[in-house]
Amino acid sequence: MKDEFIGKWKSQVKKGTLSFLVLNAISKRELYGYELIEMIKKSTAIEIAEGTLYPLMNRLKTEGLTTSKWVEQASGIPRKYYVLTKEGLETLKQMLNYWNELQESINKLTNDEI
Amino acid sequence: MKFKKIEFENKDAQRVYDNYMKNLSNVLKPILEEDRQDVLMEYNSHIYEHLQSNKSRPELNELLNAIEKLGAPEEVLKPLIADKSLEKATKSFNPLHIFKALLLNISNGISYVIFFFLYLSLGTFVFLIFAKLFNSDHVGVFYKDNRFQALGWVKETSNYSEILGYWFIPVMILITITIYLLITLLLKFKKSISKKSLS
DSSP: OOHHHHHHHHHHHHHHHHHHHHHHHHHHSOEEHHHHHHHHHHHHOOOOOGGGHHHHHHHHHHTTSEEEEEEOOTTSOOEEEEEEOHHHHHHHHHHHHHHHHHHHHHHHHHHHHO | OOOOOOOOSSHHHHHHHHHHHHHHHHHTTTSOHHHHHHHHHHHHHHHHHHHHHTTTSOHHHHHHHHHHHHOOHHHHTHHHHHHHHHHHHHHHTOHHHHHHHHHHHGGGOHHHHHHHHHHHHHHHHHHHHHHHHHOTTTEEEEEETTEEEEEEEOSOOTTOEESSGGGHHHHHHHHHHHHHHHHHHHHHHHHHHHHHHHO
């Protein structure tokens, strides 16, 4: 098996789907950064440099897909919660559609060959 | 909302944390103060939450884990700094900030390269202003038989008449400033323009 090739391919897929994962995660409920990262790591086994999430969150915000709000905590160290906007929800729906289409085509292709 | 430092029981942990936050703050220098504060608070919260979820383990160890997992700020935060520095530069109209921001963004698309050259070409107007001072006969706006011939530096001027004289300098200054403002406004709205043309 070409381990190096597979490794590269996997990291490309991860990079390409990270924003999709993030939007999905915060569509269920509002999450703060650390919680969001833990959730993605737990459910997908994706190892990312955790810091890369923050520039991504900034991009999603400037695109108008998310907003954020600081919420004061008893500890005095506030959490920043991320919220999906209406536009973000619409975008996520379209992404989900595309994802399903893609999956179907892959299924068709692999089934034909067997 | 204010930034609150995390207090550690372990002295070494405190030192590592203080150094890390100081370094982070330095990395974030090119962006606006309020954005900088926001990222600092976000990182602070991240580290704090990590420590809270791993409370049973040694502080120093967990702090180092959190920092390691975050990745080197100067690498990881590059895209954010590039985005935000451009915002800052076009807000302040400071040429130095604009050049820095453009350099940070040049890998993000050909349009930034074009902007870079637009700004560079402004330099020729500035050059002409000084050229006029030192070589007033050959620099200016030249006419021949009442028709426009050239703007700039002309070697052979015997057939031409120069019409502006030393008014050339304030006119050039005005043109330079106007073009500068125009390009910068264009840069500022570039994002919303490219977004609209996509949809």
